Amino acid sequence: MTEAISTTKQRKWQDYFTFCTDHKVIGIQYLVSSFFFYFIGGIFAEIMRTELATPDPDVVSPELYNQLLTLHGTIMIFLWIVPAAAGFANYLIPLMVGAEDMAFPRLNALAFWINPPAGVLLLSSFFVGAPQSGWTSYPPLSLLSGKWGEEFWILSILLIGTSSILGAINFVTTILKMRIPEMDIHSMPLFCWAMLASSALALLSTPVLAAALVLLSFDLIVGTSFFNPAGGGDPIVYQHLFWFYSHPAVYIMILPFFGIISEVLPVHSRKPIFGYRAIAYSSLAISFLGLIVWAHHMFTSGTPGWLRMFFMATTMLIAVPTGIKIFSWCATLWGGKLNLNTSLLFGIGFVSSFLIGGLSGVMIASVPFDIHVHDTYFIVAHFHYVLFGGSVLGLYAGVYHWFPKMTGRMVNETLGKIHFAMSFIGLNITFLPMHELGLMGMNRRIALYDIEFQPLNLIATIGSYILAASTIPFIINVIWSLNKGKQAERNPWRALTLEWQTSSPPAIENFSETPVLWSGPYEYGIDSEPRDSDSIRDLLAEVASEG
Amino acid sequence: MNIPSNIITLIAGIILTMISLWYGQNHGLMPVAASEEATQVDALFNLMVTIACGLFLIVQGTLIFCVLKFRRKKGDTTDGPPIEGNIPLEIVWTAIPTIIVFVLSIYSFEIYNNMGGLDPMASMASHHSPAQHHHHEPMLAMTGEQSQLSLGIGDSPDENSNSPVYVDVNGIQYAWIFNYTDSGIVSGELRVPVKHPVHLNLKAGDVIHAFWLPEFRLKQDAIPGKDTTLVFTPTRIGEYPIICAELCGAYHGGMKSRLYVLSESDYEKWLQENIMAQSAQEANTVAISTAEMSDAEYLAPYAQEMGVNQEIITQLRPIQ
Ligand SMILES: [Cu+2]
Numbered sequence: 001m002t003e004a005i006s007t008t009k010q011r012k013w014q015d016y017f018t019f020c021t022d023h024k025v026i027g028i029q030y031l032v033s034s035f036f037f038y039f040i041g042g043i044f045a046e047i048m049r050t051e052l053a054t055p056d057p058d059v060v061s062p063e064l065y066n067q068l069l070t071l072h073g074t075i076m077i078f079l080w081i082v083p084a085a086a087g088f089a090n091y092l093i094p095l096m097v098g099a100e101d102m103a104f105p106r107l108n109a110l111a112f113w114i115n116p117p118a119g120v121l122l123l124s125s126f127f128v129g130a131p132q133s134g135w136t137s138y139p140p141l142s143l144l145s146g147k148w149g150e151e152f153w154i155l156s157i158l159l160i161g162t163s164s165i166l167g168a169i170n171f172v173t174t175i176l177k178m179r180i181p182e183m184d185i186h187s188m189p190l191f192c193w194a195m196l197a198s199s200a201l202a203l204l205s206t207p208v209l210a211a212a213l214v215l216l217s218f219d220l221i222v223g224t225s226f227f228n229p230a231g232g233g234d235p236i237v238y239q240h241l242f243w244f245y246s247h248p249a250v251y252i253m254i255l256p257f258f259g260i261i262s263e264v265l266p267v268h269s270r271k272p273i274f275g276y277r278a279i280a281y282s283s284l285a286i287s288f289l290g291l292i293v294w295a296h297h298m299f300t301s302g303t304p305g306w307l308r309m310f311f312m313a314t315t316m317l318i319a320v321p322t323g324i325k326i327f328s329w330c331a332t333l334w335g336g337k338l339n340l341n342t343s344l345l346f347g348i349g350f351v352s353s354f355l356i357g358g359l360s361g362v363m364i365a366s367v368p369f370d371i372h373v374h375d376t377y378f379i380v381a382h383f384h385y386v387l388f389g390g391s392v393l394g395l396y397a398g399v400y401h402w403f404p405k406m407t408g409r410m411v412n413e414t415l416g417k418i419h420f421a422m423s424f425i426g427l428n429i430t431f432l433p434m435h436e437l438g439l440m441g442m443n444r445r446i447a448l449y450d451i452e453f454q455p456l457n458l459i460a461t462i463g464s465y466i467l468a469a470s471t472i473p474f475i476i477n478v479i480w481s482l483n484k485g486k487q488a489e490r491n492p493w494r495a496l497t498l499e500w501q502t503s504s505p506p507a508i509e510n511f512s513e514t515p516v517l518w519s520g521p522y523e524y525g526i527d528s529e530p531r532d533s534d535s536i537r538d539l540l541a542e543v544a545s546e547g
Numbered sequence: 548m549n550i551p552s553n554i555i556t557l558i559a560g561i562i563l564t565m566i567s568l569w570y571g572q573n574h575g576l577m578p579v580a581a582s583e584e585a586t587q588v589d590a591l592f593n594l595m596v597t598i599a600c601g602l603f604l605i606v607q608g609t610l611i612f613c614v615l616k617f618r619r620k621k622g623d624t625t626d627g628p629p630i631e632g633n634i635p636l637e638i639v640w641t642a643i644p645t646i647i648v649f650v651l652s653i654y655s656f657e658i659y660n661n662m663g664g665l666d667p668m669a670s671m672a673s674h675h676s677p678a679q680h681h682h683h684e685p686m687l688a689m690t691g692e693q694s695q696l697s698l699g700i701g702d703s704p705d706e707n708s709n710s711p712v713y714v715d716v717n718g719i720q721y722a723w724i725f726n727y728t729d730s731g732i733v734s735g736e737l738r739v740p741v742k743h744p745v746h747l748n749l750k751a752g753d754v755i756h757a758f759w760l761p762e763f764r765l766k767q768d769a770i771p772g773k774d775t776t777l778v779f780t781p782t783r784i785g786e787y788p789i790i791c792a793e794l795c796g797a798y799h800g801g802m803k804s805r806l807y808v809l810s811e812s813d814y815e816k817w818l819q820e821n822i823m824a825q826s827a828q829e830a831n832t833v834a835i836s837t838a839e840m841s842d843a844e845y846l847a848p849y850a851q852e853m854g855v856n857q858e859i860i861t862q863l864r865p866i867q
Contacts, residue, residue: 301768337627375759
């Protein structure tokens with residue numbers, strides 16, 4: 001009966017192009033638009049890798065190369081990973097806590113609709129000469145290389161920053177205030193914990209970035225000298241302000257996917273998450289420590305020795321909560337009954353490649369070693385293992401996991417596994433050789449390099465083509481599954497979190513009746529009865545009819 | 548049943564340790580080390596590689612084992628064991644990383660101190676009388692008396708007693724200019740005698756650059772309006788790249804130079820030839836004093852074209 005009601009009220013495709021306050025529509029809007037920008041950022045990356053296949057700058061001009069690297073970084077961070085995480089958060093948080101919608105639905109829609117103009121503004125900077133000073137935009141270089149391109153970049157980031165503040169307010173309020181009464185804070189899904197930690201960081205640090213960019217704007221347009229040494233300004237102050245946001249930004253980009261992995265692994269290995277509280281609180285610990293490590297990006301900059309030592313110690317400490325998560329995920333898999341579908345493969349791939357980024361992360365926390373590798377390809381390798389091996393694989397794990405819920409269709413597992421294999425192999429071929437390149441002496445952000453570095457660069461370029469090709473089976477899979485995929489049941493994975501208690505896709509008001517908290521979010525194997533809310537519901541219906 | 552699995556764990560542990568120890572020493576990922584401090588950094592790196600290798604094998608091994616061993620059998624819809632945690636185990640894997648990062652922090656601190664990173668000022672004050680600096684001081688640099696906090700890497704506390712070489716290094720788009728404060732030599736390449744401490748005073752004329760010597764594991768940003776320091780003692784004769792590591796514009800990738808570590812006698816010879824050449828040049832051609840050179844550097848933002856700068860540099864270069 002409830003199924004019939006929910007299927008009559010479905011969203012039309014047109015709804016996804018409107019100012020719609022339904023969190024599920026907004027979630028899909030975020031996900032689809034961020035994927036569009038991923039595509040553009042990916043093309044920029046492929047052009048750069050093609051340039052780097054040979055030592056000479058022969059494919060694009062060095063100026064264009066710098067524009068591409070600036071926009072690649074900016075797009076991948078601000079228009080792909082951050083909004084994609086917001087997409088999952090929007091779609092899942094209300095469902096996971098049993099709410100009808102977000103706390104502030106209109107603010108939520110506004111937060112999304114700030115993004116497309118910001119993206120268009122950023123891309124249109126190509127018409128006025130795109131920014132060339134990297135996504136870090138350090139003055140004085142950023143003040144010298146093209147005024148309007150730089151200004152477009154600043155405005156676009158300010159818009160996206162505003163959007164992420166609005167989003168974070170919504171996430172925190174919804175998680176804290178809109179849970180169904182039976183769900184206390186220690187029985188909410190770990191994704192909610194992760195979003196709490198990530199949103200706190202966004203709220204605390206984004207305003208500082210905004211301040212830095214507004215001042216940079218003044219230097220650029222009005223000719224003030226906040227950061228311009230030619231007028232007595234201090235470029236190092238900009239670096240501090242910038243990294244005060246941009247280091248936490250790394251955690252804003254990875255914490256949501258930590259959350260997704262903590263959802264995906266238990267469901268598909270049919271075991272409770274190992275160490276719920278440790279994982280939940282380690283997210284908070286990471287978020288707190290994340291606020292006091294920023295100057296590790298400045299170990300070779302204007303940072304005095306004692307400060308370098310302080311930031312080395314705090315940065316190293318982050319390895320502890322991160323290690324707790326990795327070990328807990330491994331222990332979750334251990335002894336389980338692994339259903340090795342695409343979602344779980346991406347989940348395990350996430351742990352495997354994020355680990356590499358984590359290990360190199362501890363190394364570069366060490367000042368004497370970082371002095372050698374700072375601004376080299378070792379760093380490029382490190383953060384791509386974190387952000388591609390981590391965030392992007394985690395994102396795909398989430399897409400494959402919740403696709404049935406979001407669309408009402410199952411994905412094609414064969415195409416999914418091809419997608420996984422190509423992504424995992426491609427990412428390692430692309431980014432593993434970069435460690436050696438950096439150690440041996442190849443600096444980053446260069447369009448031309450010494451001939452001795454060519455073999456490894458060529459390997460990396462080939463890897464990047466495999467990565468580019470890996471999106472083809474994914475796109476085919478999505479299009480095919482949307483039209484021809486098997487109809488998804490309410491709860492195809494027999495998962496315990498609340499979003500699986502409603503129909504697939506959920507009705508407009510989410511739950512046709514108030515969801516019931518049958519158990520904790522991960523209590524698999526506690527009783528051996530199949531955990532299908534449908535069957536429980538049937539059972540209740542039977543009892544009722546008998547009565 | 549229990550004993551063999553313990554033995555297997557033990558053997559696996561031993562093999563894993565052996566592999567990690569071997570790889571930590573034989574990764575071959577670093578270029579040659581051309582100073583005592585570089586060797587120390589390498590020792591730290593080797594230790595970190597050993598630990599990372601061990602953790603890598605443990606975690607990846609666990610993942611692969613899980614994928615192979617704990618697959619769901621076809622048709623099995625039951626759940627796995629309801630294990631929700633294990634406090635002793637969790638304490639262990641919290642404690643081990645804590646100890647590791649504690650040890651690494653202390654060790655890194657030690658090496659950083661040996662490199663002279665904690666107090667770059669101390670060395671400058673003891674070795675370097677401000678007077679030596681004065682007559683070649685470019686405009687933006689802070690005047691001799693170092694009024695602000697010194698930044699960078701200073702002397703190793705146990706530096707040998709050979710006389711130091713002082714060089715002002717100026718980064719401009721897209722070249723490094725070396726100005727020997729004692730002899731007045733200006734060059735586009737850096738030549739230093741082996742086993743003598745080299746004191747570099749880094750300045751930047753236009754944007755931020757970074758002075759990187761991969762074989763010395765040293766890097767320090769050259770920041771406009773703020774002098775920074777690098778001190779090192781080369782122990783190995785040879786030719787090494789100098790690389791700009793901070794994005795500084797379109798031709799950032801081309802901003803390179805060479806460091807020649809010469810034997811003491813070769814260095815003396817080069818020094819004499821160039822002092823003579825320099826004075827000859829000053830006598831009959833347009834003298835390029837350091838003061839004028841700094842003007843050119845500070846105007847460099849207008850000369851963004853690679854060609855222009857190359858010209859300046861070749862002009863500035865004495866005999867190659
Ligand atoms: Cu440079």
